[in-house]
Amino acid sequence: MSILNHAPVIEAPRDVGQAPPPKSRVIAASAGTPYHRLARTDLHRWWRPLVATLVAVVVWFLLQLNVGIGLGVAAGLTGVEPGTGGLIFADPLWDNAALLLTLALLIPGVLIAARLVQRRPAGSLSSVTGRLRWRWLLVCMVAALAAVVLLFNLIAVFTAASGNVPWEGMFALPAGVWADWPTFLTAAAVLVLLVPFQAAAEEYVFRGWIPQVFGCYLRTPWVGIVVGGALFALAHGLGTPWGFAELFLFSLVLGVLVIRTGGLEAAIALHVVNNLFFFLLAATYADGLGDAGGAGAAVAPWPVLAAGAIVWPLYGWVILRLAPRFRIAGTAPESPRRLVKAEAVAE
Template sequence: MNEPTERGPGEGGTPPGGAQAWGPMDAYGTPAAPAAPAPPPPPVDPVPGGEPYHLLARTARNRWWRPVVGTLFVLGLGAVFTLGLGIVLGIVAFASGVDMSDPEALYTEMPLLTLVTTALGLALALPLVLFAVRFIQRRPVGSASSVTGGLRWGWMALCAAVGLGAMLVGWAVSLAYYLLSGQGLGEFEMDWAGWSAFLPAAAVVLVLIPFQAAAEEYVFRGWLMQAFGSFMRTPWPGALISSLIFMSLHGYRDWGMVWVFLFGLCLVWVTVRTGGLEAAIGLHVVHNVGGFLLAAAAGEAATPLDQGSVSWEIMLGPGVELLIFLAVVLPLAKKRNIATRS
């Protein structure tokens, strides 16, 4: 009879240090492979599929506090930026000897600097929205733009072209009303300021106003609508409240308040119906750039910022502009099969 031999590791014997040295065994007595560590959570959650634009924040990470914290971040820090630039403007105006007791002094004596600081303060809200989408709600940045995950540049350009045509028709309607009612040229009556005054103001308008208008769309028709969509599926409470906030942050009174509220409400509607901000941005940019360029031609680049009481006649042209834009863009989106769901 052979003497039993001691088996070493790997030969079916007991491993050095006892049975536990090999870890858990499978059903055949073979050491089982160690369990793989759990993968870390993804940095962002994908948006839910098949949802309209205002519900894209309803991701797996969606919690009640995320849209609340994000809204405080966007509006609060945006107000800080705007206030800070306003203080800088006030200091420069005081040092320049501007009569600060005159409420219109900044618009008449420092129009270009007033326009720059105001437009820049509003434009800075755009990166705030994108930061909040990415790092507070933890979803793709592009979901703030459209259901396809980014801006559809061709579609936005087409909407801007429609907006330009609608604005020109609106101007023609206003001008025809003033002439037929015996009021002369009305709001279009102005003195040419000359190229030396117009060109610097036009450059500021063309560079900053598109970002200012786009930032307002990302805040009011983008962030706020999707923040409300985090809590409820219907878009109407978010549409009404965001439009009221949009109206309150403008300085218009009387018919001007009505116009701004309806303008915001219609842009919410076209955003939901077209699945993104492109149409709203296109119209808003064209509308603002056109108004500021007219003011710059008269040497009054900051006059559109000096808002106040507005008669219904002044709202006639913009109202026609908005109706034409909606009447053309919504059927055009359907004809071109513009995606309205993620």
């Protein structure tokens, strides 16, 4: 991320356990550190994760405020009416775009907090290597696409087996009312641009930040995985028990993959592909985006949970089989070169 490039970075090897240089400002975790413990560096203090979380929330709020003002001005200039009943804008595409953009702003919030308050590389939220492993992310996206297509078909099969018409009423969409091509292509362009950032932002918070905060105090990753999973499900709203269980299961599988593969790539891939697939499906209907937001997952019926109970663990198994073949590190490298950003010293 660009916030790491504001000043020269000096790579300096240090013995594990050695105290950081007195003038160091940023330092990475030692060799062999698992993902959920990357925030517990030699510069860790008990208060840093708590203050960093507060800073992340404040940064997110300020970014929302400024972006919201910009969206409001743009909407006014283009004639888009403000929404009612909890909607930001009356136009469904504008409303979904505003929501997606608002969630995407979580990424700079947590990266800035990690860098400035916890004094660790912001990339340690991405993986144990200090960055997103792009080749591995692409591999995971191929697996994710296969998983989501299988999920789609299983939901249709289970829905038909229950005596209902597959997808009729899903997302509260009117059956058989298709959007015209200009409307769909406009929506698709906006969704392809924003959904990856929204989905990645949720991963940085629920599978990244929260487990790493708990990892500052606990050696086990399970508390962070479970708490992050519960908060993830609750963040989508209280709908049906099936919807909550499916969201929680989805989160647990991704949480395990993050710890086992040492990074967010597998989680981001599945989240992006899943969200983009179903957002685009909703966009094919006239006014379909009006009910395709976060509530869609929360109010899911039992066939969605049944399909997810098969597909999500299967995706996890495939990823864990692929990770060794691509030499994906689960912990910080064995021969680390810690990132140390030194303050300038006047001679």
